[in-house]
Amino acid sequence: MSSGGSARSGRVKPSMTDVAARAGVSLGTVSHVLNHPERVKESTRRRVHAAIDALGFVRNSQARSLAAGENRTIGLVLVDLGNTLFVDIARGAQQEATARGMTLLLANSDNDDDLQDVHLDFFEGARVSGILLAPMTDPRTGVDRVRRRGTPVVVLNYDSGRPDCCTVLVDNEQAGHLAARHMLDLGHRRLAFVAGRDHLQPVRDRRRGVRRAVTDAGAELVEIPTEDLSAGGGPGAAARLAALPAHRRPDAVIAVTDLLGMGLVQELGRAGLAVPGDIAVMGCDYDKRAWGGAVPLTSVRMPGEEIGVAAVGLLVDEVARGGEHRHETVVVQPSLVVRESSAGREHDPLVAARSPAEPRRRG
Amino acid sequence: MSSGGSARSGRVKPSMTDVAARAGVSLGTVSHVLNHPERVKESTRRRVHAAIDALGFVRNSQARSLAAGENRTIGLVLVDLGNTLFVDIARGAQQEATARGMTLLLANSDNDDDLQDVHLDFFEGARVSGILLAPMTDPRTGVDRVRRRGTPVVVLNYDSGRPDCCTVLVDNEQAGHLAARHMLDLGHRRLAFVAGRDHLQPVRDRRRGVRRAVTDAGAELVEIPTEDLSAGGGPGAAARLAALPAHRRPDAVIAVTDLLGMGLVQELGRAGLAVPGDIAVMGCDYDKRAWGGAVPLTSVRMPGEEIGVAAVGLLVDEVARGGEHRHETVVVQPSLVVRESSAGREHDPLVAARSPAEPRRRG
DNA sequence: CTGAAAGCGCTTACAG
DNA sequence: CTGAAAGCGCTTACAG
Numbered sequence: 017m018s019s020g021g022s023a024r025s026g027r028v029k030p031s032m033t034d035v036a037a038r039a040g041v042s043l044g045t046v047s048h049v050l051n052h053p054e055r056v057k058e059s060t061r062r063r064v065h066a067a068i069d070a071l072g073f074v075r076n077s078q079a080r081s082l083a084a085g086e087n088r089t090i091g092l093v094l095v096d097l098g099n100t101l102f103v104d105i106a107r108g109a110q111q112e113a114t115a116r117g118m119t120l121l122l123a124n125s126d127n128d129d130d131l132q133d134v135h136l137d138f139f140e141g142a143r144v145s146g147i148l149l150a151p152m153t154d155p156r157t158g159v160d161r162v163r164r165r166g167t168p169v170v171v172l173n174y175d176s177g178r179p180d181c182c183t184v185l186v187d188n189e190q191a192g193h194l195a196a197r198h199m200l201d202l203g204h205r206r207l208a209f210v211a212g213r214d215h216l217q218p219v220r221d222r223r224r225g226v227r228r229a230v231t232d233a234g235a236e237l238v239e240i241p242t243e244d245l246s247a248g249g250g251p252g253a254a255a256r257l258a259a260l261p262a263h264r265r266p267d268a269v270i271a272v273t274d275l276l277g278m279g280l281v282q283e284l285g286r287a288g289l290a291v292p293g294d295i296a297v298m299g300c301d302y303d304k305r306a307w308g309g310a311v312p313l314t315s316v317r318m319p320g321e322e323i324g325v326a327a328v329g330l331l332v333d334e335v336a337r338g339g340e341h342r343h344e345t346v347v348v349q350p351s352l353v354v355r356e357s358s359a360g361r362e363h364d365p366l367v368a369a370r371s372p373a374e375p376r377r378r379g
Numbered sequence: 380m381s382s383g384g385s386a387r388s389g390r391v392k393p394s395m396t397d398v399a400a401r402a403g404v405s406l407g408t409v410s411h412v413l414n415h416p417e418r419v420k421e422s423t424r425r426r427v428h429a430a431i432d433a434l435g436f437v438r439n440s441q442a443r444s445l446a447a448g449e450n451r452t453i454g455l456v457l458v459d460l461g462n463t464l465f466v467d468i469a470r471g472a473q474q475e476a477t478a479r480g481m482t483l484l485l486a487n488s489d490n491d492d493d494l495q496d497v498h499l500d501f502f503e504g505a506r507v508s509g510i511l512l513a514p515m516t517d518p519r520t521g522v523d524r525v526r527r528r529g530t531p532v533v534v535l536n537y538d539s540g541r542p543d544c545c546t547v548l549v550d551n552e553q554a555g556h557l558a559a560r561h562m563l564d565l566g567h568r569r570l571a572f573v574a575g576r577d578h579l580q581p582v583r584d585r586r587r588g589v590r591r592a593v594t595d596a597g598a599e600l601v602e603i604p605t606e607d608l609s610a611g612g613g614p615g616a617a618a619r620l621a622a623l624p625a626h627r628r629p630d631a632v633i634a635v636t637d638l639l640g641m642g643l644v645q646e647l648g649r650a651g652l653a654v655p656g657d658i659a660v661m662g663c664d665y666d667k668r669a670w671g672g673a674v675p676l677t678s679v680r681m682p683g684e685e686i687g688v689a690a691v692g693l694l695v696d697e698v699a700r701g702g703e704h705r706h707e708t709v710v711v712q713p714s715l716v717v718r719e720s721s722a723g724r725e726h727d728p729l730v731a732a733r734s735p736a737e738p739r740r741r742g
Numbered sequence: 743c744t745g746a747a748a749g750c751g752c753t754t755a756c757a758g
Numbered sequence: 759c760t761g762a763a764a765g766c767g768c769t770t771a772c773a774g
Contacts, residue, residue, distance in 0.1 A: 028529070029506075029528060029529055072524075072527055072528045074500065074503050074504050074528060075504055076445070076504065076506055077501075077504040077505050077506075078441035078442075078444055078445050078450075078505065078506060079441075079445055081441055082439070082441050082442055082445060087441075097460060097466045097469065098463065098466055098667070100461065100668075103460045103461055103466075103487075106460065106487060107487070107489060110487065110489070114497075119501050120486075121484050121485070121486065122484070122485035122486065122487065123483075123484065123485065124466075124469060124470070124473065124485065126470060126473070134477075137437065138440075138482050140437050141437050141438055141439065141440040142440050142441065143392075143439055143440075143441060161435075164435060165392060165435045165437060166391070166392055304461070304668045305463075305667045305668050312645075
């Protein structure tokens with residue numbers, strides 16, 4: 017394939033005035049056929065539409081927002097599009113926004129707090145009707161700044177603990193509890209939990225759930241620390257497990273993330289421990305990047321799309337009701353996905369997902 | 380954590396007029412301190428900035444675009460954010476856009492052509508300065524429509540074969556060639572290529588590359604068709620391979636995607652064939668969802684970020700040079716990532732990526 | 743049912 | 759160095 021002709025010089029887009037001229041009507045009439053077609057006589061409407069088509073007119077939404085004083089777009093700022101949970105959130109939000117006649121715009125802050133601020137400022141400058149923010153760390157400053165200026169913000173996947181904006185959370189304690197219950201139900205009595213420090217909310221909450229389940233069952237829990245929460249943390253943790261004498265070794269391991277779980281499975285295999293024969297393993301997060309590991313990984317699925325849908329709902333309510341709106345926190349429930357790494361090969365992957373509980377509301 | 384207070388009623392954002400009043404200057408002066416600070420006396424500038432801070436003023440970018448007749452944002456419409464290649468593209472485009480003082484907005488069409496059109500129309504309505512489009516199928520209609528109205532479009536990852544817009548492509552034939560050369564270099568003489576029909580450009584081009592390498596080497600190629608290009612295609616293809624008598628079985632398999640390769644590895648293992656001992660396997664795409672499979676998968680990496688960077692470069696040139704701009708096609712080169720599924724366990728994963736060739740230009 | 747006119751929040755020559 | 763005024767492309771009462 018070869019080269020190209022030069023670009024047609026940037027043609028100026030037709031305006032409503034051009035359409036009006038071509039249709040032989042006034043500017044206001046064109047606006048009416050766009051906004052209140054029922055107020056316009058059929059034949060006029062047709063002439064205007066003909067002119068619109070002929071000219072390839074596309075209304076300037078910036079001018080429209082400015083004049084109408086309303087903006088039908090929502091900005092979604094995400095920490096990390098590399099994590100499939102956030103892609104799911106975006107998909108859910110997208111669908112719900114469309115269903116409500118709004119447009120969703122995405123911005124990826126790529127784990128960079130400064131970039132996150134840039135995006136927040138951008139959306140505010142664009143006068144979106146509201147912002148959905150999935151932050152990595154405490155978004156206090158950013159949220160404060162934006163809210164103080166009057167733009168509604170819904171925080172996703174981070175519990176800021178403050179009641180001054182809506183929040184959508186996953187019940188991470190329940191995730192940990194589900195995971196441990198699963199292992200206990202399989203008959204395991206000595207569990208291990210591989211995780212980082214409680215610096216990150218999800219780690220802290222999942223740990224709580226695991227501990228509660230183990231304590232309630234009168235079983236035993238070994239906690240194995242790791243700095244690296246992705247696959248790279250696998251070798252270290254696997255080495256520690258493999259080094260234990262067989263009679264003291266846990267018979268089930270819960271990794272705080274799927275990537276970590278995947279790394280574990282791989283390294284345990286190399287150390288000569290069969291999964292799940294010698295030791296059952298599961299992750300948490302249902303991260304698609306950990307799909308199809310050596311042994312398909314049992315996990316706890318976070319309902320990303322549900323989060324996106326709920327968030328748009330809360331935001332739209334706040335925009336519509338203004339002062340009448342009351343902030344609330346929606347807590348969405350995770351669900352267990354049983355696969356081979358805990359239940360064995362005969363277990364059909366992906367089929368046994370338990371259906372999630374109803375989201376709880378509070379607030 | 381409990382409930383919330385009601386939202387502060389949607390406060391109206393301060394305008395430049397408010398800033399001017401507070402600073403005791405005219406509207407035009409405020410605009411000058413924002414756009415041409417050097418033209419304003421230091422003390423005045425300070426007063427204006429004080430007013431801006433006090434009021435929490437954020438300039439309305441819609442009004443600015445309207446008045447200035449320029450818009451510093453670029454829209455990126457992606458087929459599928461679930462595929463990590465596109466996330467990489469977005470990251471590269473983001474960085475390059477920022478470096479050039481523009482803002483990148485993302486929209487995910489989620490494999491839905493209608494949604495893709497919606498996004499194109501939205502960006503056109505928003506009067507972005509240009510659009511980057513990574514389509515799934517031939518984007519002819521959409522691109523024509525948008526370009527006819529004067530918005531520059533750069534097409535990513537799809538060869539439309541027409542010289543009337545800029546394009547950034549990955550050299551998929553080279554990807555296939557690299558893959559086959561790798562297997563041949565390892566000493567394999569009977570290769571299999573598992574892929575769908577040539578309906579999709581990448582499949583067609585990768586197949587060409589594989590065939591060329593095999594033919595040039597005087598080796599043998601078995602082509603195994605599959606409908607499903609993701610992990611689900613693994614079992615069928617693995618069954619066909621396993622069913623062959625050992626002396627006719629290929630000693631190396633190239634899957635057209637990583638997900639397919641991952642599915643293959645898993646199923647071959649279940650069928651009792653060791654990877655790479657009995658049969659070497661590799662994928663193509665370097666999809667992070669296929670990370671850390673049973674056996675880390677050798678693959679061909681597509682330089683997503685490079686694509687994003689190149690695309691923004693072409694677009695900005697077209698916007699800046701207008702009629703002077705000449706459309707061109709940039710072809711970016713893939714690179715081999717050798718891992719255990721072809722090279723064996725002793726091979727250190729992720730270390731042996733060959734560095735990619737320089738991108739070629741044409742046009 | 744249609745049109746004339748003010749106004750949304752900004753930028754930008756043009757005067758002073 | 760600063761201000762007054764026109765204009766960007768639209769919407770929306772308000773008249774007719």
